Amino acid sequence: APALMWFRRDLRLADNPALLDAVAAGDGRVTGLFVLDPALWDPAGGPRRDHLITSLKALSDAMGGKLVVRRGDPADVVPELAKDLGAVSVHSAADHGPYGQRRDAAVEAALDCPLVTTGSAYAIAPGRVLNGQGNSYQVFTPYFRTWLEHGWRGPVDAPDSVEWIGKRGDALPDASPVEGAGEAAAREHWADYLDTVAGYDDERDRPDLDTTSRMSIPLKYGEIHPRTMLADLARKRSAGAEAYRRELAWREFCADLLARNPQAAWKPLRSEFAKMQYDEPGEAFEAWCAGRTGYPIVDAGMRQLAESGFMHNRVRMVVASFLVKDLHVHWKYGARWFMRNLRDGDLASNSLNWQWVAGCGADASPYFRIFNPITQGTKFDPAGDYVRRWIPELRDVAGKAVHEPWKLAEPPADYPAPIVDHAEARTEALRRYDGIR
Ligand code: FAD
Numbered sequence: 131a132p133a134l135m136w137f138r139r140d141l142r143l144a145d146n147p148a149l150l151d152a153v154a155a156g157d158g159r160v161t162g163l164f165v166l167d168p169a170l171w172d173p174a175g176g177p178r179r180d181h182l183i184t185s186l187k188a189l190s191d192a193m194g195g196k197l198v199v200r201r202g203d204p205a206d207v208v209p210e211l212a213k214d215l216g217a218v219s220v221h222s223a224a225d226h227g228p229y230g231q232r233r234d235a236a237v238e239a240a241l242d243c244p245l246v247t248t249g250s251a252y253a254i255a256p257g258r259v260l261n262g263q264g265n266s267y268q269v270f271t272p273y274f275r276t277w278l279e280h281g282w283r284g285p286v287d288a289p290d291s292v293e294w295i296g297k298r299g300d301a302l303p304d305a306s307p308v309e310g311a312g313e314a315a316a317r318e319h320w321a322d323y324l325d326t327v328a329g330y331d332d333e334r335d336r337p338d339l340d341t342t343s344r345m346s347i348p349l350k351y352g353e354i355h356p357r358t359m360l361a362d363l364a365r366k367r368s369a370g371a372e373a374y375r376r377e378l379a380w381r382e383f384c385a386d387l388l389a390r391n392p393q394a395a396w397k398p399l400r401s402e403f404a405k406m407q408y409d410e411p412g413e414a415f416e417a418w419c420a421g422r423t424g425y426p427i428v429d430a431g432m433r434q435l436a437e438s439g440f441m442h443n444r445v446r447m448v449v450a451s452f453l454v455k456d457l458h459v460h461w462k463y464g465a466r467w468f469m470r471n472l473r474d475g476d477l478a479s480n481s482l483n484w485q486w487v488a489g490c491g492a493d494a495s496p497y498f499r500i501f502n503p504i505t506q507g508t509k510f511d512p513a514g515d516y517v518r519r520w521i522p523e524l525r526d527v528a529g530k531a532v533h534e535p536w537k538l539a540e541p542p543a544d545y546p547a548p549i550v551d552h553a554e555a556r557t558e559a560l561r562r563y564d565g566i567r
Pocket of ligand 1: 334342343344345346347349350374377378380381382384441442443444446447450468472474475476477479480481483484487
């Protein structure tokens with residue numbers, strides 16, 4: 131009898147241990163399934179939908195067009211197809227997110243055959259990195275040390291040959307095709323990037339240079355596995371490659387924290403922050419979303435997000451800090467906006483990074499360290515190129531003066547004046563923080 135391979139966030143054939151298990155479990159015939167689950171599809175914005183659909187098409191092409199896509203609740207769709215096929219078992223990589231855990235329990239309960247999970251979207255599955263007492267970590271640096279010592283398996287090849295069995299499926303929704311989606315594109319992009327990784331630690335904070343890898347996108351959809359990337363990095367032996375590996379560990383730390391604290395998706399990890407006083411998201415929040423706060427580095431980031439579905443990490447930190455500490459709006463509104471607009475929107479990385487910036491995460495930056503948007507701009511976008519790239523109204527302003535357009539003899543008429551005074555907003559943020567300490 132055949133086996134059923136249920137693809138979720140692992141849209142690839144290479145380095146996919148769950149797929150190898152599916153091939154080995156039955157008579158070698160496998161049906162590949164992707165379920166378009168309204169619970170995940172509906173809240174996803176255009177950038178994630180477009181990428182997903184393009185990636186599913188690429189996966190199906192690699193399977194000779196045999197990928198079966200069905201819409202609906204996985205707890206109905208997966209058991210129905212498994213039964214129809216007479217599948218020996220259903221195979222997948224484990225999902226440790228809060229929704230994934232609930233969904234998989236429901237599917238397992240409804241199945242007549244076993245649901246076998248093999249591996250995860252991480253080099254080390256969430257919950258596995260523990261200290262000497264068997265406890266998990268709250269702080270990144272010791273987590274990272276143990277993560278390195280723990281080690282991970284080497285990558286595995288794609289199965290030699292799979293006899294894919296197609297079945298009737300639902301049509302894919304319309305989407306705008308995305309460049310660079312799919313397993314082959316991910317691997318090609320990674321191979322190109324690896325040639326430049328030596329410069330990563332020097333350049334990673336510079337949005338104007340824009341030389342980071344953008345691998346968050348293929349990692350989000352599992353078009354490549356971090357194990358594959360770590361094996362390649364191990365051959366590089368440069369400070370850049372080591373710095374890069376550390377960032378991959380941050381991704382794993384976020385997933386570890388969320389798996390242990392599912393409520394951390396939208397609620398503060400540090401309980402005293404439940405009492406923090408925030409303002410309702412009104413006009414100021416709308417100006418932030420639209421990239422019209424009057425602070426150029428903030429606005430450039432928000433426009434990069436809206437126009438391209440991506441934002442540089444340094445700028446993500448700056449705009450997040452600005453929303454929480456200058457506009458005093460709860461981070462969950464910003465996190466939701468990010469999830470709707472980012473192509474790499476990932477619940478664990480997004481929420482835990484927002485918590486880090488907002489000061490309420492486990493290992494958060496101290497609350498009183500409040501980013502000054504002007505200093506951040508002049509330090510990390512020293513010539514102002516990033517701002518000019520994303521804000522057409524400021525294109526005629528030369529050099530770093532672009533970070534303080536209100537100081538120009540003739541400020542551009544179509545660009546807004548700052549909606550808050552940073553010094554006053556900072557004092558107010560600290561006053562509110564004193565209230566919960
Ligand atoms: P690179 O600098 O090339 O980094 C390499 C890889 O390391 C990334 O692809 C990513 O997988 C990982 N990584 C790097 N920094 C982090 C980090 N701080 N936390 C976790 N993993 C990291 N990342 C997402 O993948 N999805 C999100 O939804 C997301 N939301 C964020 C929200 C905020 C407020 C902040 C401050 C950060 C967020 N990040 C998120 C983390 C980080 O900004 C992105 O992973 C990074 O900008 C992606 O670009 P890159 O692949 O070029 O990064």
